Amino acid sequence: MVKKNNLNLFQTNVALVITAMFVGLIVSIIAQLFSMTAKWVFKNFQSGKHLDLFELSLFNYDINFLPLISCLLAGILVCVLIYFFQIDRWHGPADTIYAAHQKAGTLDIKKGFLSTLAAFFSISGGASVGIYGPLVHFGGTLGAFLRRRTFMPDIPHDIIIGAGVAAAISAGFSSPIAGIIFAHEVVLRHFSMRALSAISLASVTASFLAQEINLVTPNLRFDEVNFIISDSIPGLIFSGICSAMVAYLFMKSLLLSTKISNSSRIDFKYRPLIPALICGGFGIFIPGAIGLGSETIINVITENNTIIFLLLILVSKIFLSSLCIGFGLFGGVFSPALLIGACTGALLYNVPFLGIDANLSPIFAVSAMAAVSSSVIGGPITAIVLIFELTGSYNYAIASILPVALSNLITYLTFGSSFFDAQLKLRKIPMGHGREHILLSQTSIEKYIDKKYLFLNKDISIENALKKFSQNNVTEAYFHDSKKIFIGKLKLVKIIGKKNDKAIKYIEKKYIKLDPSKNIFECIKILSNFVGESIPVIDKNNKFAGIISENDVLKAYDQISHEIRNIEKS
Numbered sequence: 336m337v338k339k340n341n342l343n344l345f346q347t348n349v350a351l352v353i354t355a356m357f358v359g360l361i362v363s364i365i366a367q368l369f370s371m372t373a374k375w376v377f378k379n380f381q382s383g384k385h386l387d388l389f390e391l392s393l394f395n396y397d398i399n400f401l402p403l404i405s406c407l408l409a410g411i412l413v414c415v416l417i418y419f420f421q422i423d424r425w426h427g428p429a430d431t432i433y434a435a436h437q438k439a440g441t442l443d444i445k446k447g448f449l450s451t452l453a454a455f456f457s458i459s460g461g462a463s464v465g466i467y468g469p470l471v472h473f474g475g476t477l478g479a480f481l482r483r484r485t486f487m488p489d490i491p492h493d494i495i496i497g498a499g500v501a502a503a504i505s506a507g508f509s510s511p512i513a514g515i516i517f518a519h520e521v522v523l524r525h526f527s528m529r530a531l532s533a534i535s536l537a538s539v540t541a542s543f544l545a546q547e548i549n550l551v552t553p554n555l556r557f558d559e560v561n562f563i564i565s566d567s568i569p570g571l572i573f574s575g576i577c578s579a580m581v582a583y584l585f586m587k588s589l590l591l592s593t594k595i596s597n598s599s600r601i602d603f604k605y606r607p608l609i610p611a612l613i614c615g616g617f618g619i620f621i622p623g624a625i626g627l628g629s630e631t632i633i634n635v636i637t638e639n640n641t642i643i644f645l646l647l648i649l650v651s652k653i654f655l656s657s658l659c660i661g662f663g664l665f666g667g668v669f670s671p672a673l674l675i676g677a678c679t680g681a682l683l684y685n686v687p688f689l690g691i692d693a694n695l696s697p698i699f700a701v702s703a704m705a706a707v708s709s710s711v712i713g714g715p716i717t718a719i720v721l722i723f724e725l726t727g728s729y730n731y732a733i734a735s736i737l738p739v740a741l742s743n744l745i746t747y748l749t750f751g752s753s754f755f756d757a758q759l760k761l762r763k764i765p766m767g768h769g770r771e772h773i774l775l776s777q778t779s780i781e782k783y784i785d786k787k788y789l790f791l792n793k794d795i796s797i798e799n800a801l802k803k804f805s806q807n808n809v810t811e812a813y814f815h816d817s818k819k820i821f822i823g824k825l826k827l828v829k830i831i832g833k834k835n836d837k838a839i840k841y842i843e844k845k846y847i848k849l850d851p852s853k854n855i856f857e858c859i860k861i862l863s864n865f866v867g868e869s870i871p872v873i874d875k876n877n878k879f880a881g882i883i884s885e886n887d888v889l890k891a892y893d894q895i896s897h898e899i900r901n902i903e904k905s
Contacts, residue, residue, distance in 0.1 A: 351491070351533050352536060354481055354482070355494075355495065355498040355534065355537040356536050356537060357481065358477060358481060358495065358502055359536065360540055360541070362474045362499055362537075362541055363505070363544040363545050366470050366474075366503055366507050366541070367545055369469075369470065377405070380405045381402060399619065402614075404615070405460045405618075406462060407611050409457050409459060409461065409664070410607045410664060413457060413663065413664060414604050416453050417603060417607070422449060424603075425454075425663065426446045426447050427468050427469065427471075427472050427667070428667075429759050431472050431475035431496060431522060432755055432756075432759070434492070435475070435523055436524075436770045437773065437774075437777060442476050442496070444476060444479065447472060447475075451472070451476075454665050457607075457659070457666045461614060462610065462611070462625070462664045462666055463617075463624065463625050463658075463659050463671060464659050464667060464670070465627065465666050465670030466507065467669045467670060468666065470504075471503045473499075474502050477499050478496045478497075479496055482495045491530075493523055494529065497519070497522050498533050499537070500514075501518035501535075501537050502540070502541035504538070505537075506544070508725060509546060509724070510721050510725065512538075515538045516717045517714055518530075518534045518538070521712060521717065524770070525770075567695065567734070571737040571738050574679075575742045577683065578676060578679055578703045578707045578741075579741065581653075581675060582676075582710035583710075585653050585657070585707070588653050589656070590757060591661075592657040593660070593758075593761070595661065596662045596663070606663045607664045607665075610658040610661075610664040617651055624647075624652055628670060632674050632677050635648070635681050636697050636704075642682065645678045646682070648674070648678050649678040649682070652675050656668065668711055668754055672712070674704075677700045680702060680703025680704060681700045683699050683703065684696045684699065705722045710743050710753075711753065713753025715743045770899055771895065774899065775856035776854050778855045778895060779851075780849060780883060781880075783855070783887045784851070784872050785869070785882050785883065788811075789809050789812040790812070791813070791814055791825065791838060793814050795838050797835075797838050797841075800812070801830065809868065811824060812824070815879045819880075821879040823843060824843050829843075848872070849883055850873070850874060850875070855892065862885055862888055869882040
């Protein structure tokens with residue numbers, strides 16, 4: 336028996352490794368093609384040198400309307416997707432995180448792939464959204480899809496989803512270590528050797544193929560600077576505080592935009608046209624505020640820009656990204672957070688009392704970029720490692736540690752763990768309570784209903800009822816008719832000392848009951864304010880299903896805790 340179990344475990348692990356590597360290959364190819372094509376379409380559409388038809392000269396100033404046209408085209412295409420496929424909302428990293436913490440790891444494959452396509456349209460058209468959030472969800476969705484099709488259905492769903500996520504980050508940034516850490520830190524939220532092996536293979540495979548194909552290579556290689564951290568601590572502390580404030584503002588703006596969108600009377604399938612129109616308008620006059628912002632980030636870090644320019648990009652990016660995400664012009668939040676953070680750090684150069692050396696301006700821009708983006712996604716370690724891999728500089732990574740730590744601490748205390756967790760919270764999924772809470776919320780009480788209870792005939796006398804209580808060694812009994820329609824609950828204490836009467840006259844007038852559809856977490860909350868032996872389980876038709884006791888709930892809790900321990904040990 337032991338040998339058979341070991342063989343099954345070996346086969347599962349082999350299947351897991353093979354599937355993870357395959358996920359890494361597929362995600363890497365798709366991520367590279369996605370990124371390259373979207374950037375190429377955007378760049379060529381915006382330049383449009385041969386399209387003089389879309390240029391207008393006003394007051395000796397040439398106005399190019401191509402940003403408006405491209406954004407509107409993107410908005411229309413996204414609306415078409417919503418209309419034909421009946422999409423009620425787009426799916427992103429928050430859904431991936433939630434799926435990894437569920438029992439079955441279910442991800443909506445159709446909506447996942449359609450969300451990636453919607454993001455492609457949005458990014459190609461110049462929407463102020465990111466590329467990595469959609470790729471992360473695509474990676475997780477592909478992992479879940481392949482798991483359903485694999486010859487070994489016992490492959491852990493959370494690990495294979497994590498493998499897809501790691502591959503997406505690895506391929507997108509050419510950062511395999513950051514991909515591994517992101518999958519553990521942001522998605523799985525625990526470390527295990529089994530998960531580490533599969534996720535590492537997926538991430539390294541994706542990175543290797545990305546480097547071989549070399550379609551997209553993020554370029555954040557700057558000149559090395561002489562940096563003494565002890566001389567810059569005041570500036571780095573101030574950078575962390577400012578980054579936290581900006582990250583908080585950005586996340587609140589994202590949530591506010593979503594709230595306004597959901598409360599509006601505009602049909603969801605028409606909403607993307609609003610951010611498309613406004614983004615396009617901004618793109619005419621402030622082209623650096625739309626699109627992914629990759630070139631703008633380089634410009635902000637390497638050039639000595641004016642305060643007005645930096646503030647304009649900062650405010651515009653927060654506004655436009657929030658508008659796009661809230662109103663359905665789908666994309667990620669990580670790329671906008673990088674640009675917002677870079678602007679925040681570059682602005683610090685102009686703060687007189689900090690006395691920042693001009694040569695250190697890139698250091699502060701990059702560290703603030705890491706601080707803001709890490710607070711938004713809830714991945715401080717990921718951000719630090721990502722900076723190291725992107726810049727290839729130990730100094731830049733070291734300089735990022737203090738601002739990242741401070742920013743994440745402040746935003747955690749004021750906002751919460753991340754924007755993704757906030758999205759789930761709006762859907763009444765409190766990720767902050769951990770995997771245990773999710774599993775308890777997903778476990779129905781039905782399988783724990785106790786069918787063994789003391790049943791009393793409605794005509795039974797008090798004397799005979801007392802005998803029944805004594806014989807069964809219980810303190811509570813239940814009345815129902817032949818069709819199990821609930822009549823009432825009787826406590827022993829109510830009939831002690833009573834004589835020459837029917838026991839049914841003393842049933843409880845007010846009692847706590849449970850619906851069979853309730854979950855264990857809801858049951859625990861009810862039991863916390865309950866004093867007694869058991870609670871009747873009654874459906875909407877008043878049909879009696881059985882009872883739930885504290886012992887039944889403790890049994891369920893113990894089983895779920897055991898499941899979690901096995902997951903986190905494996």
